[in-house]
Amino acid sequence: MSSWPPGLLMIIGGLLLPCLPKSGRRWGTVLLPLASGLHLLWLVWGELPDPTGLQLFNQELTLVRIDRLSLVWGTIFHIAALLTAIYSWHVKDATQQSAAQAYAGAAIAAVFAGDLLTLFVFWELTAVTSVFLIWAARTDRSFHAGLRYLIIQIGSGVLLLAGIAMLAGEGGSSALVFDNLWDRFQGGTAGFCPVMLILVAFGIKAAFPLLHNWLQDAYPEATVTGTVWLSAFTTKLAIYALARGFAGADCLVWIGAAMTVFPIFFAVIENDLRRVLAYSLNNQLGFMVVGIGIGTEMALNGTAAHAFAHILYKALLFMSIGAVLYRTGTAKASELGGLYKSMPWTCGFCIVGAASISAVPLFSGFVTKSLILEAAVDNHYSLIYLIMLFASVGVLEHSGIKIPYFAFFGRDQGHRVSEAPRNMLIAMGITAAMCIGIGIFPEPLYRLLPFETGIAPYETYRAGHLISQLQLLAFAALAFTVLIRTGIYPPELRALNLDTDWFYRKPLPAGIRACWRTLEQWRSDAVTGIHRLADPLRKGAHHLLGPGGLLARTWSTAEMVLWVAILLGISLVVYYL
Amino acid sequence: MDKQAPPQSSGQPSEQPPEQRRYWLDAPRNVDRVVKGVYVLCALATAIELLDGWLGFKHQIHPEFAQTFGFYGVFGFVCYVGAVLAGKSLRRLLMRPEDYYDE
Known part of the structure; x- marks a missing residue:
């Protein structure tokens, strides 16, 4: 367990919570942050293998890195998870209980990630788990807000992954170490594009101006307790990532x-x-x-x-x-x-x-x-x-x-x-x-x-x-x-x-609908044009092959014998030529 | 889902029905007292600056331009009014009916 990232207990425990009876789930929500906190204390005071890493695609991954910076966030995330679990004690909905624990656990694990790939995994996990706290309100508004939230959060992860891939492409076994990327960029050891992609990915989650509105759109649509969970982790994880990397x-x-x-x-x-x-x-x-x-x-x-x-x-x-x-x-x-x-x-x-x-x-x-x-x-x-x-x-x-x-x-x-x-x-x-x-x-x-x-x-x-x-x-x-x-x-x-979400809630869908209508019109015009072009051919074929057409007419046996004789004669002439 | 408000009757019975109870802030005189308290606080916060010669704290205020007498008071008042008025005028541009997005 010494190589387990802090928070992993909460992720696994959270996913298993729905298997427990109602009272067990309640206790689970409080005990999991406590157990995870004790795990962190054990890691801090105990002997931590250095680095607690593994190899993937020639890159060294560090699942657990505990230093003073990560410890501040790790500590407050555990406190927040425990307090919010007490606040949510009355909640009976297994979806919320499970999602909240896994979400908080993912945020904690992300804070202790020593490399960008591990960060990415838990970064995306926070997005996927937290959206259930919005959907759990079970209203149309929350469903749509949750979808928008998920698209934007996953988008942030995709940008992060793109940046990571470019950094890895630049070479070096330590290219993915999660340290000060801005210093690496300034020092010329990391390129502009990957660093900017990662900055934008962090900026989306940190709600930078013009990238911010997922926050005001989604948080108020979550459940009573879901909003409290959400307020503690996602954006502060991004702040940690910025403090670490920029x-x-x-x-x-x-x-x-x-x-x-x-x-x-x-x-x-x-x-x-x-x-x-x-x-x-x-x-x-x-x-x-x-x-x-x-x-x-x-x-x-x-x-x-x-x-x-x-x-x-x-x-x-x-x-x-x-x-x-x-x-x-x-x-x-x-x-x-x-x-x-x-x-x-x-x-x-x-x-x-x-x-x-x-x-x-x-x-x-x-x-x-x-x-x-x-x-x-x-x-x-x-x-x-x-x-x-x-x-x-x-x-x-x-x-x-x-x-x-x-x-x-x-x-x-x-x-x-x-x-x-x-x-x-x-x-x-x-x-x-x-x-x-x-x-x-x-x-x-x-x-x-x-x-x-x-x-x-x-x-x-x-x-x-x-x-x-x-x-x-x-x-x-x-x-x-x-x-x-x-x-x-x-x-x-x-x-x-109105806020910036207006752009993707009004003009964007309207634009997509207008494009769709235009494409539909083009398709319809093309079909009409083809029909118009093909009409003489169709009419000719109909004249020849349709009911009453030349070839579809009923011929008498005598006429047929005559035509066979003519064809045989022609073929005989052709043969001798 | 925990968004439902429980029926009002689920409340703990109080000693007196709330409708008949008079709360401290129900009396306009007490609201005036709160307002006067704000005035007094502002007066004290300004007056204490006059004691700088004796207490000698102004050199601790940075940046230097902020050491001007009443700087923080004026700044706080003006910014507050400015923020509210700017927000209010922004409403004309941004406000829409609640069902604007029709979800």
């Missing part, structure tokens, strides 16, 4: 900055609160991508720390809105409000998640995002710093204020429902405690980070930083108050907003 790629600074900004405007006007959270997720990924682009030890530590904290507070927000959806049957802001009266605990946990994502001091986002902002300033990215500051205000707007305000406060819509189920409350409670714990005691998280740069927690809590952040948040909250009180704040409307 640290220091300058272009990522600008891509990341764009990612932090554009989802804000969509989130402001979005009515579905789970979709608002999906936009917010996109925005948070932007901060991590900026950190990767800066590429210094401080910036990469910031990215790793932010990914760790982000998985927790984002899961907490999805959990709380999931609980609202579970109880009220809707997650639309236009139909919600006043739920703090019926769901006070869920409301409290949502506020903790909102404070964490908004980087309120003493909450997790504050101590992790600061590292990225600090790295931007240290490396003279002043404009990027300002863009991220704007994005921080945007996060406060859509996740810090809009989500709790419209779900739990605002206009009371009269929902009088029970508090969330106990298992959901336990999961949300632990997650909220971790968000606060990281905010107050960031040191254990800082110790886990990939580089030992000696970041002291008191540096994060320096008076200057504390006061500037408080001022930023307080005045942003003031702006909300003014906008709401003056009626300028846009009301929540039952509507959808």
